[in-house]
Amino acid sequence: MKSTNLRYALRAGFTFAILIIFLILIAFDVTASSMIDKAMGIDMAKTGAKTPTITSLIFFLSLIGLWNGGNAGRGQERLGIKVLAGLVAGLICGLLVGVFSFGLGTLNARGIDIRVYLSALSPDSVNFLNYGRGPLVGAFLHVVLLTVSGVAGGLLTWALGQKGWRRALSSRLDNAWSAESRSSFNNRISRSPIFRYVGIVLLLTILAILPRQWGSYWNYVFGIVGIYIILGLGLNIIVGLSGQLVLGFVAFFAIGAYSFALLTAPEPHHLQWNFWVALVVAVILSALTGILLGLPLLRLRGDYLAIVTLGFGEIIRTLLRSDLMIPLTAGPRGVRDIAGPTIFGHPFNTDVDYMYLIILAVLLTIFITQRLQYARVGRAWVSIREDETVARATGVDTFKYKLIALALGAAFAGIGGVLFASKNQFTGPEDHVLMVSINVLCIIVVGGMGSIPGVILGAFTLKGLPEILRDLELYRLLAFGALLVVMMILRPSGLWPVGRPHLETEITNNPPDNSSTQQKGEPV
């Protein structure tokens, strides 16, 4: 075993130790174990136990240990070295975690409440961390468990690495995921009209039946997902297609929601307009805001525009929250009793009805963005995104098209805001925080910038999954942030990247240079 291998294994073990200690500090071990319990059919609430079962903790920690051991021997072929690397990494990791848990356990045994400084570490969770057996035994068990699982990880990766089937699998996966093969697949599907129409009819039938079948919980979850699909597609026009990074998207959302709310609610203005009229006015107002903001600011590029729009979003929120606006927007209290839609005088506002409304809006949004993408406007946007100077030099009126993108994106944000306010029958300043913008941005980044199916996929993953995985609620934002960084490093084009249309044939034998969009990430 060379010293570089040893050093790599040591470093890997150290990194994993820090990871595990961090997870313990935010009490993720308890959450993960209770989730494993649930998967096994043991419910903490029913058994009345304060902590999950120890078995789940062992399972959770040995999973990380396996990963650690497998990772330590990466790039090695021989069994001995792999196992040795796993041993070293596991031992280091186990020792560090053991020392840490011993320290925590001793503090706990002395009756010091660590929660004053580290709020997640309750005495129960520390006790649980030490397998309920006191600091010394707990620390020893950690060392043993992590070392054994590290060695097992080494063995496992060696076994998986045999016959090269792992590599074959990963390369096949890569092929399946690559944009070219997907776009050719898409083309094949979309070129045969029967498939297309059958698919559309099938989808519509499902969408028409489902909201009545599943309960109000799923209507709630998918209602949120639907609204975020609309927001995501709107921001996708601005960021994904025309390449202007706007971080204040929530401002347009807020303007849509608020102007709709003020027009239809009894307080504070007593206007009580019809839903549909107010909807149109609210959307137009949002689009106008986009234009007004864009006129002076669209000259700015990239990061400047990002910060300015972020500032604009904060201005709107601060204004909405301030006492100054109480007569106009009811200030921090927000607007209540916002009207629901009516059709020919009949109220249309149960959760099932809203689901239909949202589905309709989503389909409309998808249709419009889909058509725009391949229209002249869409091609102009993409040319601006790729290189603004070149686009200008080839005769694209960049300013005009950027303004159109901003106005359209803002209009979709307005639709989202209207639906959101009307569905909740309430809107207040706290509905329009920066996190909304960041969430929407995450959706399009994770899904794949500029890609409509990507945005839909992103909305389902980022808004749908957390609603389902309620246990992970606390860690959601942390995971969001980490996901953004990891996506940017490993897969900057998103989960479902755009298949670029190949309008010209390749003349050279060299593979196309994707270095500007496809960054090769370093192994992490």
Added chain:
Amino acid sequence: MSRRSLFQLQISWLPSRIIRWVLGVAILILLLWRIINVTVVNAKYGADTWLRFAISGLVLGGLYALIAIGYTLVYGILFMINFAHGDVMMIGAFGGYFAFEALGAIKIPNAMDPKLTFLNAYPILSVILAFLVGMGIASLTGYYLEKIAYRPLRNAPRLVPLISAIGASIVLENAAQLLFGPQRRDNANPILLARGTGWEIPISGNTVILTYTGVLTFALSVLLMLGLYMIVQRTKFGKAMRAVAQDKKTAALMGIDVDDVISKTFLISGALAGAAGVMWGIHTGLVYFFVGFLPGIKAFTAAVLGGIGNIPGAMVGGLFLGLVESIGPAALGINFQLKDVIAFTILILVLIFRPSGILGQVLTEEKL
């Protein structure tokens, strides 16, 4: 290719530029009229109040300037907004907070006062230690931030590292929230530096308190800025940094280790942000996971205001923004809730009327 070299495009910009300037002058006149109306005609506040505003503005401005330098250093070299910089400051604030807590827990046996702690027995040493801890942790955070989140994206399109930075910022904030809890913590200063105490300045019948914490904060931030300026202008490393900022490729050809310079830049900017964080804790007493967000955004505003990439510009911009933010609401006669609006409005106005900032040179398109 700079925008100014495209002659034909200049013509199409001309009308909008005239409109812009007319608008700018109109806004300026309106603002002046309003300020004169409020301050001179109505004379709502006396001289003591203005002095108090000015003092708090200068202290705040010093902090903004320190953070803004971090933005400017990184932007000057990598042309990216280190969105997580405010959160690095937050980490520094937590470092200082925990250092104070730890020092406050050490008992010094003493006949006079059995409750005497290290913190109060050696206040100056304690403050120095707290700064070392805060700056150290923050600079390490900055260092690893660059290594993990930015270095793999060195040659990516410019949106990519920015999004990564936003992600890193979310991670730092939420990690701090999960670790230390969402509650606001009260920074335990040594008694010597108790918040609210200070020299009393008699002025127009009232007294204005010049707090010790404020003086410490301002003096230290000026010192640190001077130190940084010396490093950048006088040392070999500063020379390397300037070279890398000008042209990475050529600098590398001249034998400069570009990666090393970038790493050290993040160390330095992290240390400055950490110092600002510790000072924030000492002066305002508030330490919690979101404490870095608004100062971070405003410090970025300050950096843009002074001309991004320009170190003296960041200093001037920071002080200016601090002053405007603290005097502005009173001078304009508006609600103090709206002071954040003033900062962001200034950002928007600066970017409309003078994107290169007060002291900035006209940036080429690559850097803009």
